[in-house]
Amino acid sequence: MSNAPVPPDGPIGAQPDIPVCARHSDRPTRLRCSRCDRPACPDCLRDASVGMQCVDCVNEGARTVRQARTSAGAVVSNGRPIITQVMIALNVLAYVVTVVQSGSPMNNSRAGLFTATSMIPELTANGEWWRILTSGFMHFGLLHLALNMAALFVVGPVVEQELGKLRYSAVYFLSLLGGSAAAFFFGTVCQQLAGASGAVFGLMGALLIVFKRQKRDISTILVVVGINLVSNLFTNASLLGHLGGFVIGGLLTLAMVKAPAKNRNAYQIGAVAAAALLLGVMFVLRASELDTAAEVILEYARTCR
Structure with a gap:
């Protein structure tokens, strides 16, 4: 055993105890959170306006910072348009099933699923x-x-981001029902929708309201809607269904952003x-x-076939 004097601060070369991360007891660290001053390893630290803060403090x-919100009250986010993607997927899936059942991608209306789910006024009533x-x-x-689906892919994400998932879902489905209601209420029994x-x-009506609220140019939207509505006069598309959806979507979104x-x-x-x-x-x-007028309507419907 050596009789050499020992320095008051410990043997030469000795290291003081190194604190460990407050969240990981197996990680020694000399770093500390600038807010709570607890030891923290590099994985638990985040850049802050002053120094580095641990994830707990961040x-x-x-939680205390007020989150930015859109005009409709949704939290501002750049997340994925989940509802739009789900709606596109459901529409495509339904189409694939009808194609498989009918054996034709263009004459899929002969499929059993199509016949059982499309809107035929006399059966609906x-x-x-x-x-x-x-x-x-x-x-x-x-x-x-x-x-x-192309229109939904373009318009949907913009409206979903502004309204948020829940409000967007309400506008989507009530617009869908609005189109059905307009065609059912004002249309004839000789149409399959x-x-x-x-x-x-x-959603186009909703986008029009959103852009107007944000003081953005709405001329492109008006042109697109106008062209589509005019084209209805030369096709078998339901003008009433389109107008019904447009009015409900626009008015409901107006109520949401004006609330x-x-x-x-x-x-x-x-x-x-109220819309429902x-x-x-x-x-x-x-x-x-x-x-x-069931008897009259059924007789009239037979003559339409």
Whole structure:
């Protein structure tokens, strides 16, 4: 054993104890959070306006910071347009099933699924109410599907980002029902309706309101909507269905962006409920009218086939 004197601070070359990360006890570190001063390893530190902060302090600070919101009250986000992607996937899947059943990509309306889910007014009024919704996922051929999905792919993400997923879903489905309601209420019994056009036109109406609210140029939207509506006069497309979706989508979005910040959710829920009630009344009144004149309507329907 050596009798050499030992320095007061310990043997020469000795290292003081190194603190360990507050979140990882197996990681020695000399770094500290500039906010709470706890030891933190590099994986637990984030750049801050002053120094580096641990993830706990960053998360705590985020909870106290007011998140930016859109005019409709949705949290500003650059996330993926999940609802739009799901709607496109469902429409494409429904089309594929009808093609497989019918054996034809252009004459898929002969498929059993198409026949059972497209909107035929006389059958709808006779109790097959699911058709007012399911018809929005059926399409007459590949071109019909491609045009609607292309429009949804372009318009959908913009509106979804502004409204948020829940509000966007409400606008989409109520626009779809608005198209069905307009065609059902004002149209004849000699038409078979299918397609996502009501929902797509509803989103165009919503985009028009969003751009107007943001003081952006709306001339392109007006031209696109105008061309589509005029083209309805020369095709078998349902002008009533397109107009119904456009009006419901536009008015519902207007109510959402105009709702006062205080009690915004209550106002928006009220607007959704009012739109749903209006459409429901339209369906019931028309169904009652068709039921009253059932014999005449059925005879007329037979002559249309």
